Amino acid sequence: MFLNNNSxxxxxxxxxxxxxxxxxxxxxxxxxxxxxxxxxxxxxxxIDNGIIKNQAELIKAIKTLIANPQYGKVSSEEIIACLPETKTFIKLIEIEKTPNPLKEVINQEIEKHIPMSLDEIYYDWQIVKNSIDKQSILIGVTPKNIVDQYASLLDQAKLSIIALEIESISICRSLLIEEAGLSLISSATAIRQNPPKIISKAGNYGIIDIGATRTSMIFYSKNTILFTVSMPISGKQITNNIADTLELSQDLAEKAKIFCGLDKSKAQGVIKNILTDIVKKLIEKIQESLEFYNSHFANCGALEQILLCGGGANIKNLTQIIKQATNTEVKIGNSLINLAKIDEEFLKIFNEECIFDLNLLKKNNHISQKPLSITQDSSSTFSTAIGLALRGIVVDEM
Ligand SMILES: Nc1ncnc2c1ncn2[C@@H]1O[C@H](COP(=O)(O)OP(=O)(O)OP(=O)(O)O)[C@@H](O)[C@H]1O
Ligand SMILES: [Mg+2]
Known part of the structure; x- marks a missing residue:
């Protein structure tokens, strides 16, 4: 008898x-x-800032991705996808208990936070903490037109949607041990009221997802997201800056960025210097957000760790720079932490090679050098996708 091991x-x-x-x-x-x-x-x-502009091309790309994965074989037509981060909102709010129905109170709160009317949005909420006179409630909001656009896309691609999720929830689920297994907000249409199980060792984290087009910082304390903040940095912006300053092609600027990052010993610090302003603004925004956290969530205690994810987490020396500026432990988050221990052979699927010809940077230097090659671990760019996939196992199975 054959055992079918397909998922x-x-x-x-x-x-x-x-x-x-x-x-x-x-x-x-x-x-x-x-x-x-x-x-x-x-x-x-x-897709432009989360809005789908060319559905036909996108469907083609999704079909190719599913039909020819780089590793393994896809054996499902069910999808859990994330909604564009810049279009969603998630925040822990504290409300006084009143005799009014909770839903009514939440509606009023949402209207205070969101510049859209209730009939333009979908929202979910979950009671996180209940005391005698107050309740802490996590609310998640997405514009209806965005949800409808993504739902229609996946429908047209002949895929069946299990859930559309706010991205920060997926990221926490992939990077935090205490998060896998907890249900926060589940889908854009389902309302869940079950308080999460409290796990005693749950910590306080800042998570910075540095992507190609945007960056956000999630503040998370003891099993719940508190709030998220958008940060002034993106992979594309950094590459464009390098390309413009050094008059390089996008491709070469991208390689220079990956190879040198913020390491002053690489390419005589040329790339690091170009990035100085961008990094300064990022650090200022992190510090400002930390002050907000410390003043508004003083009862949660200090952040224990800042975890970086997204491709930008790999920017050379960035963890050290944020660590110095915040006096907090900073590391690249482990997107695979909630998966079974992965063997060396398997880890190779995350290897990304970058070959970089330094000679092209130093136009006037006649001493030629051999092209350099580095291999980096790309698992941090998969945090969201892993968190979404984990949801199908740890939340929807419950
Ligand atoms: N070693 C590195 N140093 C600097 N940047 C890097 C490095 N490796 C990858 N990147 C950058 O990471 C970005 C891609 O990250 P990621 O895959 O997380 O983005 P994305 O999810 O596609 O975008 P977004 O989250 O903004 O929608 C690219 O801009 C890439 O240049
Ligand atoms: Mg991303």
Whole structure:
């Protein structure tokens, strides 16, 4: 008799402006493993700031991604996808208990925070903490037109939608041990009221997702997201700055960025110097957000760690620079922390090679050098897709 080991779990699909990423997980004997994984870059203009501009091209790219993954085989047509981060809102609010129905009170609160009317949005909420006179409630809001656009896209691609999720929730689920298994806000249409199970060792984290087109910082304390803040940095902006300053092609600027980052010993610090202003603004925004956290959530205690994810987490020396500026432990988050221990061979699927010819940077230097090559671990760019796929196992299975 043949045993079919193919997973029935839904695909996690991270739809970003400039890339699509897919992860399908499988659970065998209680071990969660990657069954399929893939990434494809999207040309500019297909999705613009989260809004789908060319549905036909996007469907084509999704179909290619599913049919020909870089690793493994996709065995499901069910999808859990994220909604564009810049279009969604998630925040923990505290409300006084009143005799009025909770839904009414939440509606009033949402109207205070969101510049849209209630009939233009979908929202979910969940009671996180209940005391005698107050309640802490996590609310998540997405504009209806965005949800409808993504739902229609996946419908047209002949995929069946299990959930559309706010991205910061997926990121926390992939990076934090205490998060896998907890249900925060589940889907744009379902309302969940079950308070999460409290796990005693749950910590306080800042998570910075540095993507190609945007960056956000999530503040998370003891099993719940508190709020998220948008940060003034993106991979594309950095590459453009390098390309403009050094008059390089985008491709070469991208390689210079990956190879040198903020390391002053690389290319005589040329790239680091170009990035100084961008990094200064990022640090200022992190510090400002930390002050907000410390003053508004003093009862949560100090952040224990700042975790970086997204491709920009790999910027050379960035963890050290944020650590110095914040006096907090900073590291690249482990997107694979909630999966079964992955062997060396398997880790190679995350390897990305970058070959860089330094001679092209120093136009007037006649001493020629051999092209350099580095291999980097791209698992941090898969945090969202892994978190989405994990949801199919740890939340929807509950
Ligand atoms: N070593 C590195 N140093 C600097 N930047 C890097 C490095 N590796 C990858 N990147 C950048 O990371 C970005 C891609 O990250 P990621 O895949 O997280 O973005 P995305 O999810 O497609 O975009 P977004 O989240 O903004 O929609 C690119 O801009 C890429 O240049
Ligand atoms: Mg991203």
């Amino acid at each position: 029935n779990y839904p695909i996690g699909l991270d739809i970003s402006d400039l890339s699509l990423k897919l992860v399908q997980l499988n659970k065998i004997q209680n071990k969660i493993k990657i069954q399929a994984l893939s990434k494809v870059n999207l040309s500019e203009g297909i």
